[in-house]
Amino acid sequence: MSSLANRPSDRLIAVLDVVLLVAAGIAVLAPVAWMVLSSFKQSYEVTAYPPTIFFQPTLDNYRSLSQTTPFLQFGINSLIVTIGSTALGMLLGAPAAFVVSWTRITWPAIVTLVARMAPGTLFLLPWYVMFRQFDMIGTYSALILTHAVITMPIVIWVLLPFFDNIPRSVFEAAQVDGCNPVRIFWRIALPLVVSGLAVSAILAFVFSWNYFLFALVLSNSDTKTLIAASFNFIGEGSTNWGGLMAAATLIALPPLALSFVVQRWLISGLTLGAVKG
Amino acid sequence: MASIHMQKLVKKYGDLTVIPGIDLQIADHEFVVLVGPSGCGKSTLLRVLAGLETIDGGDLFIGDRKVNTVPPSQRDIAMVFQDYALYPHMTVRQNMAFALEMRGMAGDEIATRVQQAAKLLDIDPYLDRRPKALSGGQRQRVAMGRAIVRDPQVFLFDEPLSNLDAKLRAQVRTEIKALSQTLRTTMVFVTHDQIEAMTMADRIVVMKSGVIQQVGTPEEVYETPANQFVASFIGSPSMNFMPVTVEGERLALSDGHTLPGTADLARRVPEKGSATLGVRPEHLAVVPKDEASLMANVELVEPLGSDTLIHFTVAGTKAIARVEPDRRPRPGDVVPLAPVPGKAHLFETASGAIIH
Numbered sequence A: 001m002s003s004l005a006n007r008p009s010d011r012l013i014a015v016l017d018v019v020l021l022v023a024a025g026i027a028v029l030a031p032v033a034w035m036v037l038s039s040f041k042q043s044y045e046v047t048a049y050p051p052t053i054f055f056q057p058t059l060d061n062y063r064s065l066s067q068t069t070p071f072l073q074f075g076i077n078s079l080i081v082t083i084g085s086t087a088l089g090m091l092l093g094a095p096a097a098f099v100v101s102w103t104r105i106t107w108p109a110i111v112t113l114v115a116r117m118a119p120g121t122l123f124l125l126p127w128y129v130m131f132r133q134f135d136m137i138g139t140y141s142a143l144i145l146t147h148a149v150i151t152m153p154i155v156i157w158v159l160l161p162f163f164d165n166i167p168r169s170v171f172e173a174a175q176v177d178g179c180n181p182v183r184i185f186w187r188i189a190l191p192l193v194v195s196g197l198a199v200s201a202i203l204a205f206v207f208s209w210n211y212f213l214f215a216l217v218l219s220n221s222d223t224k225t226l227i228a229a230s231f232n233f234i235g236e237g238s239t240n241w242g243g244l245m246a247a248a249t250l251i252a253l254p255p256l257a258l259s260f261v262v263q264r265w266l267i268s269g270l271t272l273g274a275v276k277g
Numbered sequence B: 001m002a003s004i005h006m007q008k009l010v011k012k013y014g015d016l017t018v019i020p021g022i023d024l025q026i027a028d029h030e031f032v033v034l035v036g037p038s039g040c041g042k043s044t045l046l047r048v049l050a051g052l053e054t055i056d057g058g059d060l061f062i063g064d065r066k067v068n069t070v071p072p073s074q075r076d077i078a079m080v081f082q083d084y085a086l087y088p089h090m091t092v093r094q095n096m097a098f099a100l101e102m103r104g105m106a107g108d109e110i111a112t113r114v115q116q117a118a119k120l121l122d123i124d125p126y127l128d129r130r131p132k133a134l135s136g137g138q139r140q141r142v143a144m145g146r147a148i149v150r151d152p153q154v155f156l157f158d159e160p161l162s163n164l165d166a167k168l169r170a171q172v173r174t175e176i177k178a179l180s181q182t183l184r185t186t187m188v189f190v191t192h193d194q195i196e197a198m199t200m201a202d203r204i205v206v207m208k209s210g211v212i213q214q215v216g217t218p219e220e221v222y223e224t225p226a227n228q229f230v231a232s233f234i235g236s237p238s239m240n241f242m243p244v245t246v247e248g249e250r251l252a253l254s255d256g257h258t259l260p261g262t263a264d265l266a267r268r269v270p271e272k273g274s275a276t277l278g279v280r281p282e283h284l285a286v287v288p289k290d291e292a293s294l295m296a297n298v299e300l301v302e303p304l305g306s307d308t309l310i311h312f313t314v315a316g317t318k319a320i321a322r323v324e325p326d327r328r329p330r331p332g333d334v335v336p337l338a339p340v341p342g343k344a345h346l347f348e349t350a351s352g353a354i355i356h
Ligand SMILES: Nc1ncnc2c1ncn2[C@@H]1O[C@H](COP(=O)(O)OP(=O)(O)OP(=O)(O)O)[C@@H](O)[C@H]1O
Pocket: B013, B016, B018, B036, B037, B038, B039, B040, B041, B042, B043, B044, B045, B082
């Protein structure tokens, strides 16, 4: 009988779950929807109040975007910098995370985290001076290197629990089987954290893609990233809202597409379920 | 193939000294079994041998080589872990081939060896499965297989049979024993199991709190245990112990009852006159009433098929006698028993050391 008595409250919780999920969904998605819709509106309609729900969609914003700006070039710049810095972050971060997990010496990881949390402006001046010295202002290398400061800590901190989750005796068995630490990393540790690698790569990609501060200062007109370039739409006098929203929509596409493609990995990775067993 | 030599070997975990100093010499080709209660440091010692734990004092030699600081990968040992430690992302076949691959062995040679080991351990149907899809016993056999495909200096086994059912355990036990005789590789084997220790070992090392209590052949530790701990640990059911005093020419139990025919034993008891008498259940024989030293009041009878266990209480301590299978006393019956001459032991009351 008690299970029957419980049912109404169970149902209430289920309903509440749905309501909360929908509310959270609306809160998260409304701005995105607004952005996407606005990108298909005429500029004057974007700021209209109350906002128009039904309107004549137009591709004007996208058209003018490709005509007035080297949008494709910016996109390619963004891709180069993001992929480069993600790769660099993985290259440095994955072994670093493994070593931190293996040795239980955590301070290097803490240092990277602090560096990550420090305001970016802190780095700007020294970097500007430094890259000037090396004549690297406006180069992809400078952008990739600086963006690695964003990506590497993400990779380290996402991967750390994945490595920690591997039973130590598995590494020990590998040692006994004749592996040196480098081989253990390649043959045992990395294959066991593939979902972690996917998660960290995506997060690193998204954060690097969206980071504008370094590119604002260290790029030139040829190497400007999309997100840095989109600031041009916020003019001193008037702002081209439609154009900005079209740009924003396009900018948001790659991370979104990426997340969709690896959704399954992302979920299992974020819940750490894939390593067990 | 190599000997192992431990010299004043010390292992600590922080403030906790797990092994306060072990001296042990294991000969080439020898099969040594480590036994002892849970937490006595068996796994720790094995891990020290493997190089997975650092040494806090003393020296360790494998063959002529001092290996104190040699990493596990260069010690040329194979180890079966207590929790298997299989590689989750590899198939059984890959698990077993891995170490050979690391040594750069040719592919067809690897395949042959894996096949042989798989056949021996009865795991060839699972060769292409991942460890996740195996039962505990199957995983354990894969872990064994991963070790035996190699041809190492030393095999280390940490309770490799604990998860197998009785039949399989007996089968793998004989196989390991046979293997040790064909491979002639030095083996160190940790177990809780009496029978494993007695049947497989060339020598048994009995440990307690990280200290070796006795090293000897199975016969030695069984027949002449060094102390009461070893006596109680080796043999199943465990040896019966009774506090005794000397009354005239004989030993007497705490209830005052004197034991006939114990003059020899009584002479060994030191001045103070008290000791612990130890008799194994199988060394208590049913005798005619007038020859009995103990009248056992039967409390419980366990027929095992091959023999029968009689539980009784004597002078306030519980005891067990192992008698012929066709003898089936009932609870409440009185059975006259006497220790088999020459098979009883005396231990010092305080230290537990054997009195010769
Ligand atoms: N990494 C560690 N840190 C601290 N103490 C440890 C560690 N590993 C083992 N110990 C302690 O060392 C002692 C010996 O442990 P060990 O695993 O060697 O026992 P064992 O004889 O193998 O026991 P069992 O038969 O239960 O496997 C135990 O008291 C244990 O708590």
